[in-house]
Amino acid sequence: MKIYLDHAATTPVSKEVVQAIYDVYQKPVHERTGYLEKATRGIEKLIGAENESVYFASGGTEANALAIQMHIENNKHRGKRILISSIEHASVMNTCRAYEKEGYEIVEMPVCSDGVLDIELAKELVTADTILVCLMYYNNEVGTRQPIETLFEYLKPLGIPLHVDAIQALGKTDLKPIGNTMSFSAHKLNGPKGIGAIYSDKPINRCDCSINEALAYGFYVALNRAIQNLDANVTHMQMLKAKLIDALLNLSVQIDVIRTKAYDHPGIVNVHVPSLDGDALVIRLSMAGICISSGSACSSGAISVSHVLKAMGMDMAKAKRSVRFSIGIETTDADIAYVVMVLDKITKGL
Amino acid sequence: MEKNNRVVVGMSGGVDSTVAAYKLKEMGYDVIGVNMRLWQDEEMEDAHFERDGGCCSLSSAEDARRVCEQIGIPFYALDFKDVFKETVVDYFIDAYFKGETPNPCIACNKYVKFEALLEKAHALGAYYVATGHYAKIKYASEIDRYVVEKSDADEKDQTYALYNLTQNQLKHILMPLGDFKSKEDVRKVAAGFDTAMSRKSDSQEICFVPDQDYVGFLKRNSDKTIAKGSFLDVEGKVIGEHQGIVNYTIGQRKGLGVTFGKPMYVIDIDTSNNAIVLGDNSDVFKSTLMAKDVNFILMSSLEEPMHCTAKVRYSAKEAPCTIYPEGDVVRVEFDHPQRAITPGQAIVFYKENYLLGGGTIKRG
Numbered sequence: 001m002k003i004y005l006d007h008a009a010t011t012p013v014s015k016e017v018v019q020a021i022y023d024v025y026q027k028p029v030h031e032r033t034g035y036l037e038k039a040t041r042g043i044e045k046l047i048g049a050e051n052e053s054v055y056f057a058s059g060g061t062e063a064n065a066l067a068i069q070m071h072i073e074n075n076k077h078r079g080k081r082i083l084i085s086s087i088e089h090a091s092v093m094n095t096c097r098a099y100e101k102e103g104y105e106i107v108e109m110p111v112c113s114d115g116v117l118d119i120e121l122a123k124e125l126v127t128a129d130t131i132l133v134c135l136m137y138y139n140n141e142v143g144t145r146q147p148i149e150t151l152f153e154y155l156k157p158l159g160i161p162l163h164v165d166a167i168q169a170l171g172k173t174d175l176k177p178i179g180n181t182m183s184f185s186a187h188k189l190n191g192p193k194g195i196g197a198i199y200s201d202k203p204i205n206r207c208d209c210s211i212n213e214a215l216a217y218g219f220y221v222a223l224n225r226a227i228q229n230l231d232a233n234v235t236h237m238q239m240l241k242a243k244l245i246d247a248l249l250n251l252s253v254q255i256d257v258i259r260t261k262a263y264d265h266p267g268i269v270n271v272h273v274p275s276l277d278g279d280a281l282v283i284r285l286s287m288a289g290i291c292i293s294s295g296s297a298c299s300s301g302a303i304s305v306s307h308v309l310k311a312m313g314m315d316m317a318k319a320k321r322s323v324r325f326s327i328g329i330e331t332t333d334a335d336i337a338y339v340v341m342v343l344d345k346i347t348k349g350l
Numbered sequence: 351m352e353k354n355n356r357v358v359v360g361m362s363g364g365v366d367s368t369v370a371a372y373k374l375k376e377m378g379y380d381v382i383g384v385n386m387r388l389w390q391d392e393e394m395e396d397a398h399f400e401r402d403g404g405c406c407s408l409s410s411a412e413d414a415r416r417v418c419e420q421i422g423i424p425f426y427a428l429d430f431k432d433v434f435k436e437t438v439v440d441y442f443i444d445a446y447f448k449g450e451t452p453n454p455c456i457a458c459n460k461y462v463k464f465e466a467l468l469e470k471a472h473a474l475g476a477y478y479v480a481t482g483h484y485a486k487i488k489y490a491s492e493i494d495r496y497v498v499e500k501s502d503a504d505e506k507d508q509t510y511a512l513y514n515l516t517q518n519q520l521k522h523i524l525m526p527l528g529d530f531k532s533k534e535d536v537r538k539v540a541a542g543f544d545t546a547m548s549r550k551s552d553s554q555e556i557c558f559v560p561d562q563d564y565v566g567f568l569k570r571n572s573d574k575t576i577a578k579g580s581f582l583d584v585e586g587k588v589i590g591e592h593q594g595i596v597n598y599t600i601g602q603r604k605g606l607g608v609t610f611g612k613p614m615y616v617i618d619i620d621t622s623n624n625a626i627v628l629g630d631n632s633d634v635f636k637s638t639l640m641a642k643d644v645n646f647i648l649m650s651s652l653e654e655p656m657h658c659t660a661k662v663r664y665s666a667k668e669a670p671c672t673i674y675p676e677g678d679v680v681r682v683e684f685d686h687p688q689r690a691i692t693p694g695q696a697i698v699f700y701k702e703n704y705l706l707g708g709g710t711i712k713r714g
Contacts, residue, residue, distance in 0.1 A: 279428050280473035283382070287424060287474075 060185030079129025143268030171226030191222030366482030450694025486528030513708030601690025641709030
């Protein structure tokens with residue numbers, strides 16, 4: 001039995017998407033260019049964005065990097081201060097941090113203990129020489145929805161750009177363009193790896209001649225599928241998420257579940273099991289055929305304490321005992337029941 | 351915890367731990383391979399990444415992952431950075447500044463492999479931890495104790511680094527390489543399922559000092575200053591300038607940086623005066639030493655003097671001696687003087703083929 005509950009990391013590619021990619025590759029090279037145009041217009045329409053506002057990138061990481069670099073380049077005459085939330089993804093944090101060497105000041109906007117940006121404090125941190133603010137849509141580890149609308153309303157009249165990492169949000173909610181740029185990634189919504197996109201409210205000077213049109217088209221087909229079934233998918237995931245949380249709270253050992261509201265990510269559940277450390281829990285689940293993730297696993301599999309949980313004020317020991325379940329559209333009732341049964345055994349020391 | 355046949359094997363990516371895991375699987379154990387991610391000197395991370403020699407590099411983790419797949423056992427990489435930094439690296443640094451020569455492998459066995467990893471194994475529902483050490487762990491019913499017997503592969507015997515394991519630890523440890531007659535035999539087994547692995551060279555250096563420049567390592571990782579001082583002769587006369595006590599170890603002759611017209615050896619490190627005492631070859635030999643932090647395996651404690659053999663370092667030959675209990679330390683009188691008895695190093699006692707116990711050589 002294999003159960004995959006790590007959809008916030010990556011998702012299986014759906015058959016329709018594989019077929020669409022295959023179809024593009026079947027065409028002679030000179031007949032493929034139309035697909036790029038089709039994918040771009042298609043995605044723009046699906047997210048309610050204007051024509052010529054979506055650009056492809058090689059993935060979510062590159063999408064974040066391109067957007068951030070563009071904002072800094074366009075605004076460097078205005079100052080050297082960049083604000084990012086303390087729970088941003090490593091690809092946002094590291095891109096910004098790289099500018100410290102060039103004299104830029106990176107200031108972290110704190111979150112409250114519930115994993116949501118402290119909006120009042122964030123506003124206070126915005127100064128006249130701030131040239132960019134980065135705030136994600138849904139956090140990837142705890143699933144919390146961030147107040148991007150409120151922050152954007154505040155920044156707009158000041159002329160300070162907002163970049164929104166919406167990688168966990170696309171295809172999981174009725175997403176509309178908010179902020180000056182947004183980043184997306186196909187493989188989080190049953191699309192292929194190796195393709196991401198940026199929405200930008202201003203034209204980006206970028207040549208798309210070497211974009212893989214098959215993957216771009218696969219991205220569009222994946223998003224189309226996600227949006228067509230959005231309500232059903234979200235309801236399904238939310239139902240399974242509620243079921244999982246309910247069952248976890250009913251286990252005989254104490255388990256803490258991090259706050260989750262109706263408007264948070266429909267599939268992310270971050271759990272803290274005081275009696276078991278995170279690694280041990282992940283491994284014991286893995287031995288029972290269940291794939292989840294603990295902390296932020298790097299390529300070597302080494303696990304460091306989550307900066308997100310730390311930013312939320314959780315102590316190191318507790319953070320080390322936290323794991324993330326993330327539900328996907330193909331997750332079933334039976335999957336959740338099996339996971340709960342295994343967890344019950346593990347926590348009872350069986 | 352109740353006895354079961356699940357075992358966590360510490361997988362370094364090298365030949366020994368690979369064959370240990372393979373043997374256990376053959377013997378019917380429920381084997382889980384774990385690569386321990388250890389603390390690394392940040393400055394040297396590139397070196398760690400590029401080389402493939404030592405046991406702690408990323409490429410070694412990838413080797414461990416590959417062989418686990420070949421053997422058909424689950425593989426996980428786990429983080430032991432903090433405990434390794436606190437119990438091995440910090441101890442290593444402190445020892446040099448105290449004028450001692452540390453043995454980080456012994457600290458790693460005690461606190462990391464057979465404490466932290468064992469705890470993790472229990473959390474994974476495994477009764478046992480196993481390693482690729484060349485040693486035999488047995489239960490001796492006549493004395494109702496777990497005992498450690500020397501490996502059949504004389505050259506590779508690693509019992510020296512295991513002297514301070516407790517009965518409670520030994521109960522949960524398996525060392526399936528103890529019965530191998532030589533490293534070549536181990537390589538042959540490895541060649542049966544992974545040819546690249548069987549050709550890997552041995553790692554013998556300090557894994558967290560990949561370039562082997564431990565003085566450079568101390569400079570980067572300690573805020574203490576390495577101050578120059580005096581070379582003294584046995585009478586206390588200043589005969590030259592040394593480059594800081596951490597550069598020297600007892601018995602050292604090469605690399606003193608000064609020539610004296612005759613061979614001179616480090617015979618003492620005097621931290622209170624920041625001095626290095628030099629003497630001739632005969633001054634390097636001593637018959638007596640005091641051992642602290644002693645642990646016994648064949649018995650719970652030393653009650654009366656006992657004749658046995660002992661090694662003052664990993665590479666030393668066993669020499670006959672008598673050990674005397676003196677409060678919480680043990681006095682060791684060798685039948686014949688031993689070369690370069692070095693504070694900080696382990697002295698390990700043997701009774702014939704069995705590990706009797708050991709301790710840390712005390713200063714002065």
